Amino acid sequence: MSSSAASRRERFHTEIAKRQGLLVPGAFNAMSARVIEDMGFGAVYLTGAGVTNMSFGLPDLGFIGLTDIAEHTARVRDAVELPLIVDADTGFGNALNVRQAVRTLERAGADAVQIEDQVMPKKCGHFAGKNVISASEMVGKIQAAVDAREDDHFLVIARTDAAAAHGIDEAIERAHRFVEAGADVLFIEAMETLADIERLPGLFEKPLLINIVVGGKTPVQDRDALAAIGYGIVLYANVALQGAVRGMQQAFSVLRERGRMEEDPNLVAPFSERQRLVQKPLFDSLDQRYKADD
Known part of the structure; x- marks a missing residue:
């Protein structure tokens, strides 16, 4: 592990522990992660839904x-320096599979993994x-993670979907057991009431992640309000993919109707902006540096 990776993880761990509502968008590939970094966000989340929707x-x-997720993790890590949270779904099997997933994703460049x-x-x-x-099977998965x-500052984020299946009280009980198993961050998915959103951070010593899905079940709240009640991470996992889909639909609609497309900044990123984001000037300079003498 490089010293830069170790220091990045330590800083990220410290930032989350402050419970100040770090706003984290989701990325579905390296370019979307690059845009997130370019826009000044403090971390990026590699979304399994985004990879599934946009790549498949x-x-x-x-x-x-x-x-699939390990390949995308490595590509995103190569593209950005931000702390990277990776959505590992269920860990792709039992506790032994979780162990392998964590080892693989940490080596690929993740700084945190969500199970x-x-x-x-x-x-x-x-x-x-x-x-x-x-709950006992999930405890074993967390312990395996x-x-x-390898790095104690690599974060294990434990998510429970029990609120939908068994009610919010069961989700809370599970989250307490996940803390005992060693989880660093808790994620109670798909909360449906403002009352639950407001009371949950006060129930746990560990920081919580709240996932706001545009059009989903959880009521949308301002980041500042969520920070004030103690959430560590405010996640918008799918804004990039939903925004990209809408942008493509708008641009293609104009192209279909007009039969041509100008460099309209309201519809498409300028050619020069696309080259800036993929670091074309850097590669131009490297090309000159390594160019053979005639």
């Missing part, structure tokens, strides 16, 4: 595996019909 054209129903307690194949947290494994990490 499929719904978030457990279609991706460890190899959930749904049965396989999992579903998007804001879909109906979710089921969860036993904690034991597998």
Whole structure:
């Protein structure tokens, strides 16, 4: 592990522990992660739903595996220096699979990994019909994740979807057990009432992540309000993919109707902006540096 990775993880761990509502957008590939970094956000979340939707054209129903998310993790890490949270779904199997997933994703460049307690194949947290494994099985997965990490500042984020399946009290009980198992951050998915949102941070010593899905089940709240009540992370996992889809639809609509497309900044990023984001000037300078003498 490089000293830069160690210091980045330590700083990220410290930042989350402040419970000041770090605003984290989700990325679905290296370019979306680069835009997140360029816009000045403090961390990036690699979303399994985003990878599934945007790379496979499929719904978030457990279609991706460890190899898929590890490849995307490595690409995002190569593109940005931000702390990187990786969505590892259920850990892709039992506790032994979780162990392998954590080892693989940490080596690929993740700074935190999120594991959930749904049965396989999992579903998007804001879909109906979710089921969860036993709390004791999930405890074993968390313990495996904690034991597998090489860096103590690598964060294990434990997510429970039990609120939808068994009610919020069961989700709270599970979260307490996850803390005892060694989880660094808690994630109670798909809360549906403002009362639950407001009371949860006060129930735990560990910081909480809240996931705001645009159009999903959880009521949208201002980041500052969530920071004031003690959330560590305010996640918008799918804004990038939903924004990208809308942008493509708008641009293609104009192209279809007009039969041509100008460099309209209201519809498409300028050519020069695209080259800036992919660091074309850097590669131009490297090309000159390594150019053979004639």
